Amino acid sequence: MSQKLTVTVNGQKYAITTTEETDYVQGLAREIDSLIHTITKGSSAMSPDKALLLAALHYLDQLKKTDDNADSLRRQISRYDKEATRARAELQETKKTLAALRQQDGKHVKN
Numbered sequence: 001m002s003q004k005l006t007v008t009v010n011g012q013k014y015a016i017t018t019t020e021e022t023d024y025v026q027g028l029a030r031e032i033d034s035l036i037h038t039i040t041k042g043s044s045a046m047s048p049d050k051a052l053l054l055a056a057l058h059y060l061d062q063l064k065k066t067d068d069n070a071d072s073l074r075r076q077i078s079r080y081d082k083e084a085t086r087a088r089a090e091l092q093e094t095k096k097t098l099a100a101l102r103q104q105d106g107k108h109v110k111n
Contacts, residue, residue, distance in 0.1 A: 010036045010048050032059075 002017050007029035018025050035058060036051045 009033045010040075010051060012048065035059075 002019055003022065004015060004017050005022055005025060006013050006015050007026060008014070009029050009032050014029075016025070032055055035055045039054050039058075040046050040051050
């Protein structure tokens with residue numbers, strides 16, 4: 001369900017509508033606000049728009065790198081799954097071969 005709430009970032013209040021929990025969204029806004037304060041520290045001449053842009057670029061960079069890492073992990077898991085499937089098939093073949101050898105050995109011992 002959508003809800004309206006107000007968040008404050010860099011001294012500006014923003015009215016937003018969200019389906020997320022209020023505490024979660026407020027926490028995101030505090031994190032953005034903190035990053036903007038870090039970005040603007042020592043640069044009082046930086047415009048609020050530029051600070052917001054730099055914060056957006058920072059978070060988008062993190063998101064992209066996280067997505068790339070997740071894709072890499074999915075590919076690695078897929079390779080491991082294929083290797084495990086091959087190993088299981090090889091194990092089954094080895095068990096069949098071993099059973100056949102034991103059966104042959106049993107025939108030789110009886111004769």
